[in-house]
Amino acid sequence: MKTAFNMNTKIVAFFALFIMTISANAQIDRSQPPVAGPEPEISIDKPEEFTLKNGLKVLVVENHVLPRVSYSLRIDNSPIATGKKAGVESLIGSMLGNGTTTISKDAFNEEIDFLGASLNIGISGGFGSSLTKYSDRILELMADAVINPLLTEEEFDKEKTKLIEGLKSDAKSADAIAGRVGSALAYGTKHPYGEFVTEETINNVTFGDAVAFYEKNFNPNNAYLVVIGDVEFKDVKKKIKKYFKDWTKSVDVNTTVPKPSPNVQYTQINFVNVPDATQSNISLTNNVNLKMNDPDYHAALITNNILGGGGEGYLFKNLREEHGYTYGAYSRLGTDRYGASRFNATAKVRNAVTDSAVVEAIKEINRIKTEPVDPQLLKDAKAKYVGNFVMALERPQTIASYALNIKLNNLPEDFYTTYLQKINDVTVEDIQRVANKYFKTDNLRIIVVGNGADVLGNLEKTGIPIMYFDEYANATEKPKFEVKLPEGVNAKSVMLKYIDAIGGKDKVEALSSILLKYEASAMGSTIISEEKRMDGKLLQTIFMNGNAMMTVLTTQEVVTMNKNPLPENMVADMKPLGGLFTELNLLNSDNAKITSIEQVEGKDAYKVQVSGEVVSLAYFYDVETGLKVKEVQTTSMQGQTQSQEVVLKDYKDFEGVKFPATREGSQMGQLIVYKLLEAKLNAGVTDADFK
Structure with missing residues (x-):
C-alpha cells in the first residue's frame, strides 16, 4: 500500500507541475529576454588557524562530507637564483619523500601504497592524502619525511644522472628551447625566473651542496600547512604539534628578488634556429608588473580572457578558425607578488605560415587596444568567470587556497567575497585601458623557435627587425643555410x-x-x-x-x-x-x-x-x-x-x-x-x- 500511495502521489504532483508549466508559459512574453537573477551571495568561511613555536603556520578547513583528509605543505621562501649550481633545488627536491632516517625508501613507499594513500614531498613543500582512518599515520609519515629525510650520496648520483639524461632528451625540443629562451630573455639569466639548468651547472653540484641547500631553505620559518577534510580542529592541532614540534627553526633567509630585464626598446623578432623543427613555436611577450592586490587585477583577468583565454578569444578565432594556422592560440597575463611577470601570447604553427601568424597575432593585440570590445562578448567573458568561481567554491581546497592567497599576496579580507562584484564592474573602457597598459605592442619580443631554412625568408618580409639567439639565449649571428659540400656529394x-x-x-x-x-x-x-x-x-x-x-x-x-x-x-x-x-x-x-x-x-x-x-x-x-x-x-x-x-x-x-x-x-x-x-x-x- 505504501508503494501505491507513493506512486499516486508522484503522478498527481507531475500533472500539477505540468498544468502550472502550461499556465506559466502562456503568460511569458517571448519578445523580451528573461531578467537575470540576482548575483549569488559569496560567503566564505575562514579557516581556523594556529602557529607552532617553530614558525609553522597551520590553516584547518573542516569538511565532513567524505571520510578523507589532505595535508598541503607550502615552503614560502622568496625566489633565489642558484647561478653556477642551477638545478641544485631540483636534485634535492627529487630526493625528498623517498624514505627517512628511520624508514627505508622501499618500506616507506610500500606502506603508503598499502594504505591507499598518496604522499609527495618536494623542495617547495608537499602533499599527502588518505582516508580519515589513516590520516594520523600519513601526517606522521609526512612530518618524518620533512624533518628526517633519507639523503644518501648514492641516491643523489642516481638523480643527477636522471636529470642530465632529461636535459639531453630535451636538447632538440622546440618547446623546451622556447620556454628556456623566453624566460632568459624576459627576466635575464641571473634572475631566479630567467636562469636555467644545464649539464654543466648540474655537474657543478655536489652531494654536500644539495644537503646544504635543504638545510638552509627547507625549514618552518616561512611554511604553511593547510589541512582539509574530515578532521576535528582540536584533535588535528594536537597531532600537528606532536609530529612537527621537532622541525627546527632556522636562520631567516632574507633575499631580495631582483628586477627583471627591461622591455625591449622596440618590437623585434628574437629567432632561434632549430633545423629539425616541422613547426614554429611563437611567443609574443613583454614584462608586466601586475599583482593580485592591484586595482587593475579583475579587469586584467577579463581583458586577457577576451584576447586569448580560449576558443572564444580573438587569437583563437583568428589563427585557428579563420586562417587554420594552428590547433590553438592563447594568451596569459601573469601576476607576481614580486613584480616580475609577463604577458605572453603563444601558438604553434606550420612553417609555411609562421610570418602570417606573427602578423595576425599582432593585429589582434592591437585590435583589443584600439577597438571597444563588443558588449555581449564582455558579458560572456564575465559569465564564464562567475561560473568558474562559483563552481570552485564547492571544493574545500578552494577555501584553503583563497585563505592562503590573502595572506601571501597582502589582499584585503573581503577580496573573495567582493570578487564577483568587481568582475561585473569591469567596463568596455576598462578593457581598452588595461590592454593599453599591459600589452606593449611597441615593445614586444616576438620569440620564434623554428626551422630557419624554411621560415626566415618570409619573416624578413614582415619588416620587423630580427635578432638571432642560440638555444641558451646567447646572441649569435644569422644562421647560414648553404652547406659547403665536396664536389659530387649530395x-x-x-x-x-x-x-x-x-x-x-x-x-x-x-x-x-x-x-x-x-x-x-x-x-x-x-x-x-x-x-x-x-x-x-x-x-x-x-x-x-x-x-x-x-x-x-x-x-x-x-x-x-x-x-x-x-x-x-x-x-x-x-x-x-x-x-x-x-x-x-x-x-x-x-x-x-x-x-x-x-x-x-x-x-x-x-x-x-x-x-x-x-x-x-x-x-x-x-x-x-x-x-x-x-x-x-x-x-x-x-x-x-x-x-x-x-x-x-x-x-x-x-x-x-x-x-x-x-x-x-x-x-x-x-x-x-x-x-x-x-x-x-x-x-x-x-x-x-x-x-
Missing part, C-alpha cells in the same frame, strides 16, 4: 655510400626479408624491439616482459598503430620507412636533402633531412665511413611536437650485411641501450606478418 651519393658500407647494393637488393631483435632493460623491465622487413613493408613491435605493448605496421598504402589506422598525411610521410632499407626508397626522392654537417659522437656526419607535413625524418651518416650513426624522427600533431632520437653504434656483419649492434635513445629522461639479440636474413618473415 643526398643520393651519401645514401649510396651507406649502402656500400653495409655490404653493397647487390647484396642488399638480393635480400627478400630481414628480422632484427634488440633487447634493453629499463624501469625494472625487459624490453624487446622487433623489426620485420620486406619490400615496401615494415612491422615494428615493442614487447615489455614478453607482452606486446605497441605494434606499428607501415606499408605503401597504410600505417597502423595497434591495428588502428593513422591519418593519411602521416601515411604519406612514413612511406619511406616501409621496406628493407629506407635508403633504397629515398635514393631518387627530391625530398631528401643534405641540410648540414654535424658532429655525432665526436665525428662529422652528413645530415639528410626528409621533411613531411606531420613526420620529418633526419638521418646522419659518418663522413668518413659512410655508416648511418643517428636517426631522428619528429612528429608534429595537434600543436605538439615530439622527437625520437636514436644513436647507432658497433656495426656487425651478418651474412655479408652489417647492422648496428647497439641502439641508444632516451625515453622519459632515461637513457635506454638496446643490444642486438638476433639478425635473420631471408628467414623468419612472411607476407602473413603484414596482414
